[in-house]
Amino acid sequence: MRKSNGPAQNGPEQSTLEQSRLAQTGLQAEIVVEREAFALQVELEVAAGRTLALLGPNGAGKSTVLRALAGLVRLSRGRISIAGTVLDDADRASFLPPELRRVGLVPQDYLLFPHLTVVENVAFGLRATGTGRETARARAIDWLDRVGLTAAADAKPAELSGGQAQRVALARALVLEPRMLLLDEPLAALDAEIRSQLRSDLAAHLRDFDGCAIVVTHDPLDALVLGDQLVVLENGRAVQRGTPAEVAGTPRTGYVAQLMGLNLVVGRIFPPTAVRVTRARPESGAAAASSWRGTVASIEQQLAQVRIVVRTEPDGQNVMADITAATMAAAPITAGDTVWISVDDADIRTA
Amino acid sequence: MPVLTSPESRPRGIRSHGARSRGSRRVRSTIDARGSGIPRLLWLPAGVALCFLVLPLVAMVVRTPWGTLPGQLFSPAVGAALWLSLVSAFSATALCLVLGVPLAWVLARSGNWPAVPRRLLRALVLVPLVLPPVVGGIALLLLLGRNGIIGVYLDRWFGITIPFTTAAVVIAEAFVAMPFLVLAVDGALRGADRRFEDVAATLGASRWYIFRRVTLPLIAPGVAAGAVLCFARALGEFGATITFAGSLPGVTQTMPISAYLAMQTNPDGAIVLSLLLLVVSIAVLVSLRDRWVSGVTA
Numbered sequence: 001m002r003k004s005n006g007p008a009q010n011g012p013e014q015s016t017l018e019q020s021r022l023a024q025t026g027l028q029a030e031i032v033v034e035r036e037a038f039a040l041q042v043e044l045e046v047a048a049g050r051t052l053a054l055l056g057p058n059g060a061g062k063s064t065v066l067r068a069l070a071g072l073v074r075l076s077r078g079r080i081s082i083a084g085t086v087l088d089d090a091d092r093a094s095f096l097p098p099e100l101r102r103v104g105l106v107p108q109d110y111l112l113f114p115h116l117t118v119v120e121n122v123a124f125g126l127r128a129t130g131t132g133r134e135t136a137r138a139r140a141i142d143w144l145d146r147v148g149l150t151a152a153a154d155a156k157p158a159e160l161s162g163g164q165a166q167r168v169a170l171a172r173a174l175v176l177e178p179r180m181l182l183l184d185e186p187l188a189a190l191d192a193e194i195r196s197q198l199r200s201d202l203a204a205h206l207r208d209f210d211g212c213a214i215v216v217t218h219d220p221l222d223a224l225v226l227g228d229q230l231v232v233l234e235n236g237r238a239v240q241r242g243t244p245a246e247v248a249g250t251p252r253t254g255y256v257a258q259l260m261g262l263n264l265v266v267g268r269i270f271p272p273t274a275v276r277v278t279r280a281r282p283e284s285g286a287a288a289a290s291s292w293r294g295t296v297a298s299i300e301q302q303l304a305q306v307r308i309v310v311r312t313e314p315d316g317q318n319v320m321a322d323i324t325a326a327t328m329a330a331a332p333i334t335a336g337d338t339v340w341i342s343v344d345d346a347d348i349r350t351a
Numbered sequence: 352m353p354v355l356t357s358p359e360s361r362p363r364g365i366r367s368h369g370a371r372s373r374g375s376r377r378v379r380s381t382i383d384a385r386g387s388g389i390p391r392l393l394w395l396p397a398g399v400a401l402c403f404l405v406l407p408l409v410a411m412v413v414r415t416p417w418g419t420l421p422g423q424l425f426s427p428a429v430g431a432a433l434w435l436s437l438v439s440a441f442s443a444t445a446l447c448l449v450l451g452v453p454l455a456w457v458l459a460r461s462g463n464w465p466a467v468p469r470r471l472l473r474a475l476v477l478v479p480l481v482l483p484p485v486v487g488g489i490a491l492l493l494l495l496g497r498n499g500i501i502g503v504y505l506d507r508w509f510g511i512t513i514p515f516t517t518a519a520v521v522i523a524e525a526f527v528a529m530p531f532l533v534l535a536v537d538g539a540l541r542g543a544d545r546r547f548e549d550v551a552a553t554l555g556a557s558r559w560y561i562f563r564r565v566t567l568p569l570i571a572p573g574v575a576a577g578a579v580l581c582f583a584r585a586l587g588e589f590g591a592t593i594t595f596a597g598s599l600p601g602v603t604q605t606m607p608i609s610a611y612l613a614m615q616t617n618p619d620g621a622i623v624l625s626l627l628l629l630v631v632s633i634a635v636l637v638s639l640r641d642r643w644v645s646g647v648t649a
Contacts, residue, residue, distance in 0.1 A: 072549050098552040105553040111546055115568040125554030128564070176555060 026050070027180055027212045030078035031068050032090070033061075040064050040236040046180075046212035046229070048083070053227025053244075054216045057255060061236040062216040063108070066182045069214065070105050071098035082179050082212070099128075104173030108184040110165045112157035118168050119144060119153040125176045143171040147205075162190045163198050170205060181206075181213040187222055199225055220259040224248060232256050250349070254317060263319050265292065265312065267350055274347035275321035277308055277333065282342040291342035294319065296335050301325075308333065310341050408629060415626055416619045423623040431601045432609035432624065439517060439605060440585040443524035447532045447581045452574065454529075455536035456562075480530040487526050488594025495522070495595075519596035520603050524585035531584050532577040539573020540566075576639055583635040587628065 025048035033040040040061040046052045056062050067073040069080060071087065074095060080087040087096045087103075112121050122140035127133070144150050147167035157165060166186060173181060186202060187195055203226055206213050215226045223230055224244040232240040232247065232255070240252040250269065251257035257264035262271055268290065276282070282291050294310040297318060301307075306328045308321045319341055333339060416423070423429060458476060461469045479487060495502040495513045505511040513519050547569060551561045567574070589607040596603040598612060610624035 067549075070549075070553050072552070098549070099555050099557055101553070102555075103553060105550060107546060107550055111544075111550050113547060113551075113565060113569075115571075124551070124564075125556070128551070128554055128556035128560050172554065 032077035053223035056233035104178030110169035272320040443585040459540035484590030488591035523591040528584040532581040535577025539570040
């Protein structure tokens, strides 16, 4: 069940059905957190067994969303319920503290308890909630087996690699069979080489998990691979939501377009490879084309091609253009030059 | 800003003579300062200060009666004072741990309190640190003495008299030494990463469980440093102890008091006791190494 539309665009019957199913099994959250310099307001819905990827730049409020869902931050307004259980309701002043929520968290940097061994880390939640030592250890070992780390059971977290630490943190959260799993930048701390392997491992674990999951990331690839649904957060607001394909194909803001490797200029979406960069104004000749004047902001060699970023006048929007090294050599351009960029209308989609 | 711009990049016309020489001197001095930027004039007072700190101790070691040392060390008087000092200093440290760690916790987590109570609490904790110990002893007498505000009832209702007992020694030492422990633990707590507590909470742990199994183990080095400092301060306590507990041999006469009294009758014994205290102090210093600065001031 991949929702292709936001709830607002659904028919009334479908919306009601969807609502009742979510109310029984999934997460429904209206999160409003207000601070002096910052306001977060976002609505989230995740069905059980599904993963929502929360994508956004630093400071967009992604981590605050997770902290609110985990109960580490109280809502200023709004309501969070999961499978019919109210976790936080600002209007009725009902608040379930984090230790009673059964919401698992894989924090940024994983935060394994440095004074405990790996197996003690995984068994921590079981021990804290009254499970006996032997049972807790056996179940922790079982989970370490599932993430392929049985051999490291008696190691200290400091001896682990980043990827191993991530899997221990995952096991530590999942061993408690949480209603919801929250992952805060689960791949950000990892080296590029092991990142893609761990990304697909994590995707597999998320598929096996039957609660709802939310992955916070600033990396579009993480979001596209891990998320069934995507919500893009900018300045504390959801600026776009949809399936990965929808968001990647039809970015609604300059930030999303840039993440997805596309240009978005005054409602027109086009890939960088379709952009021509010339010193002279293009003649309004045969093919219908759009063109803008701008200043070259940066030039960067990328494998076989050159990525030029042009800041348009007067809007100041960044347009990415990919040209071949040969084209570049024929008519050299340097940063600060005034140029014209043009795109054939055939290459343009409208947002 | 002549320092930020390299001379080559500055257009010739703008570069004034004064700016260039000032700029180049500044650049050279920043390189030199990494080695030693100590003005010559400071070497002399610094040397005098070091002598001032070290020479008295050297004098003590020089004058130590090494020949009769074992005899003095194992004499009943020294033995009693040593034993009493160790017992009372350990008891005072234990008391400070039981009461001081929770106080440090409140202090460290008082960040979101209004300014007035927060600063007042911190000032109150620090009072014994700056108060003359004798004043502390008198204050303790006025509270817990036979005619003290609480002491009078302890005596009347329970028949308990605190002054001039070993318990009084422990109380006096704990009063004076408590701030050392509280400040060390407070510093460790402020430096600890509270996100570990957040994770523990999402794993179902209660606050008490988090306190015992996460936070306390994480700040254990700070607590240990505080306890060692606290023990050292308690072991050397003199003023508050002699005022509140007196100097009954074997009951309240700790090593510092014993050393002070012995100077009049048995100087060799006094030196031996002092040497013993010096050895303990050095042991404390070695055990803390760099931790004592970070633990207390962090």
